[in-house]
Amino acid sequence: MTEPAQRPLLFLDVDGTLLPVGGATMPSTLEEWGQWQHHGNPQLAKLTPGHGPRLLALPCELVWATAWMHDANEVIAPLLGLPQLPVADLPDAPQEDVLDVLHWKTRALVETAAGRPFIWVDDEIGDLDREWVAAEHRGPALLHRVDSAVGLTHADIAALGDWLTEVSRRE
Template sequence: MSPTPPLVHFPDGTVRPLIAGATSVTTPLPAGDRPLLLLDLDGVVLPFAARAEDVEHRLRGELSVRFRPDVPQLLRELASDFDLVWATMWEHRANAVVAPLLGLPALPVISFDDRVTAGRTLKLPAVQRQVGDRPLAWVDDSLGPDAHAWAAARAAPTLLLDIDPSTGLHVDHARQLHAFATAVSATR
């Protein structure tokens, strides 16, 4: 009898098997020399404000998603400098739904199952547990002062980019990220 794959429970009540190739939610992120790039989806890869030139995908049984036409290429270029990781409330659905639209393979996923006290960055406790001492850049549209304080106190190089959710990730952010990765690799 073949082993049953782990199940992922989604906020809407659906339960699906863990996507093949995704990192388990119970194990640390893979070790490596390159910095991590923690990616949010809503407001970062998928901006909230629609523009005429955005690429829109209507998903069967799902909402539609849209992103800037240059985002797939930006992410592929960033993957040459970083180990990409989903840090999104979509969790494993990012691999099932959005990664194929962006031309990305299944990425490791940080799971967010913590209860958060008011005034704290929702994703910070899970990120702290998962990233270890690897250098990282974190792009998100909801990074609070506590996340910035954590980043400043880390021994490992850390860059937080607060993204405007109406415009999302763009080429200027990619330039900052490439510069960070270059600086990190120069110190290793």
């Protein structure tokens, strides 16, 4: 008897993905990040509560992949109606954005997926990340970039659902 296939993973970013940053000034110091990742952050009003049920309806396992780390379960999950989610073990985010290099999350997410199909939803995914994942990951992967000014949309969630349906047909 063969083991049932594990559900694909969906690695979920927060800033620029679930929490649009259009018009907001992103934090640049650790002290500012502490304030940003707090219940009192006025930017939290930009979250779309309906995204929680839509994401939960997808045939995958949701995993936080964000600099918020465990704070995403404390602050973001309740506002979206999400349960406590696993948190990807990520390296520390760089203090400054560095262009034309592999994203700081890429290697860790491929390692966490360990060959399982996965989707990574983020506003900072680039071509180098796609090329590296295609070369290094043993299973199917979708790196879905979101426009940080508007965040995750219904069309994005539909695209994720379509990809998950296609992957399940192949297995």
